[in-house]
Amino acid sequence: MVPPLVSWLFGASPRSLAPALYGLSRRKHRCVRDALRNGTWVQELRARVSPPLLESFVALRVLLELAQLSPGMRDKFTWRFSSDGVYSASSAYRLQFAGAVESPFVQLIWKPWATPRCRLFAWLLAQNRLMTADRLLARQWPNDYFCPLCMRNLETTAHLFVECPLSRRIWEKVATLAAAPTLNPATWDVHHMVVDWLGCLTRGRPNAEASRVRSWAMLVLWHIWLERNARTFRASTSTLESLIAKIADEAVAWDRMGGAKISSPRE
Known part of the structure; x- marks a missing residue:
């Protein structure tokens, strides 16, 4: 299962691309393969997308149609806060200070x-x-x-x-x-x-x-x-x-x- 913040769609995630649509989704942890099979994610959002959200819906659908999946390849986790993509306690510790301002x-x-x-x-x-x-x-x-x-x-x-x-x-x-x-x-x-x-x-x-x-x-x-x-x-x-x-x-x-x-x- 792919967590919501994993960047699998051209370096981004559906949640970051269309946060309002993500809020309407009932199955936020569905894997990529199941979501794209026969447009399952579209059917789930049917009748729930209001006119203000149509633009986000269309933009996300275009990107998803361009996504190419590799048959037989399983989803995997990648820790994006380290160079090798592997989680470590030290990288998590450094993350706590991201954006911090040095104090005199x-x-x-x-x-x-x-x-x-x-x-x-x-x-x-x-x-x-x-x-x-x-x-x-x-x-x-x-x-x-x-x-x-x-x-x-x-x-x-x-x-x-x-x-x-x-x-x-x-x-x-x-x-x-x-x-x-x-x-x-x-x-x-x-x-x-x-x-x-x-x-x-x-x-x-x-x-x-x-x-x-x-x-x-x-x-x-x-x-x-x-x-x-x-x-x-x-x-x-x-x-x-x-x-x-x-x-x-x-x-x-x-x-x-x-x-x-x-x-x-x-x-």
């Missing part, structure tokens, strides 16, 4: 070494899913409006992590601490999307160094968010020096946990 999150977030919570946090940040004041305003939920780090501007993800004066001082200190010049705000271009900004931090850098810088970036982003929450929910404020000390201590802890030795530049 793999290189920016998931491959660099970081703790799971930092990776998940960075992933939410890159998708603008953090509940900053601008998102709370859009939902008409209670919010404090101003950035809790500088109390000057509306709190958005771009402002909190990239534009805020305190955040930029943190990045400047960490750039020296990590020996990673691209983390210094003086080297940044203007970007409206956080994910674009993350990508530019390591553009043109060797893979190993890029991975180390991305790990540092996720660590700093996480601590800026912790400080933001401390000021918002607990009215607790840390000095710049204490924030840098916390970041440095956790970088050393990441090294001890089996991280990518982010606390010192790679050779």
Whole structure:
């Protein structure tokens, strides 16, 4: 028996050529030989084809009359997603990603070494899913409006992590601490999307160094968010020096946990 999607009619199938007619068919899995014998498929559709379907019916009938069957040859299955026509688990797996769009999150977030919570946090940040004041305003939920780090501007993800004066001082200190010049705000271009900004931090850098810088970036982003929450929910404020000390201590802890030795530049 030939499944509906097998391409036996000049590289196509009746289902793809005339989907509306296929929907009217009562025996969708009939083999080619039985369908063509004495025009059986025509008799089955008789009195069921409406005027709008006549054009499709005639076009399909012309193609079927041109089809030549080989006596004694049995129908066979062909897997059209592999070069040899044979099904394999690997080809089925690759098929799941057909038409997929490559995401920058793999290189920016998931491959660099970081703790799971930092990776998940960075992933939410890159998708603008953090509940900053601008998102709370859009939902008409209670919010404090101003950035809790500088109390000057509306709190958005771009402002909190990239534009805020305190955040930029943190990045400047960490750039020296990590020996990673691209983390210094003086080297940044203007970007409206956080994910674009993350990508530019390591553009043109060797893979190993890029991975180390991305790990540092996720660590700093996480601590800026912790400080933001401390000021918002607990009215607790840390000095710049204490924030840098916390970041440095956790970088050393990441090294001890089996991280990518982010606390010192790679050779």
